[in-house]
Amino acid sequence: SSGINAEYGGHGHNYKVEVRIQGVVDEYTGMVMDIAILKKEIQLLLDEVDHKFLDKDVPFFADRPSTVENICIFFWERLENKLPEGVKLQKIKVHETDKNIAAYKG
Numbered sequence: 001s002s003g004i005n006a007e008y009g010g011h012g013h014n015y016k017v018e019v020r021i022q023g024v025v026d027e028y029t030g031m032v033m034d035i036a037i038l039k040k041e042i043q044l045l046l047d048e049v050d051h052k053f054l055d056k057d058v059p060f061f062a063d064r065p066s067t068v069e070n071i072c073i074f075f076w077e078r079l080e081n082k083l084p085e086g087v088k089l090q091k092i093k094v095h096e097t098d099k100n101i102a103a104y105k106g
Contacts (some may be wrong), residue, residue, distance in 0.1 A: 016095040023087040068096045072104035
């Protein structure tokens, strides 16, 4: 979850971000990738947007609205190249509220 503000004078949200990956399960570790590494990469992205006015403070949103759909794309584009070889993003899902949810599959 992250406290993100859409615009100056606007209001903030606490988003829930889900990241789904796919790949071959390593026989030795029993994992597709080390979850600690994935969590670290996700946290770095959350730090970029946490308690920020997205439209003013985050360059990605300078030329696009900070909709829940575009937040999905932001996470996808930033995480896509941070995964180990053989591991791919399957889906990014962002919950703005219990009823306002967007998903992106690239």
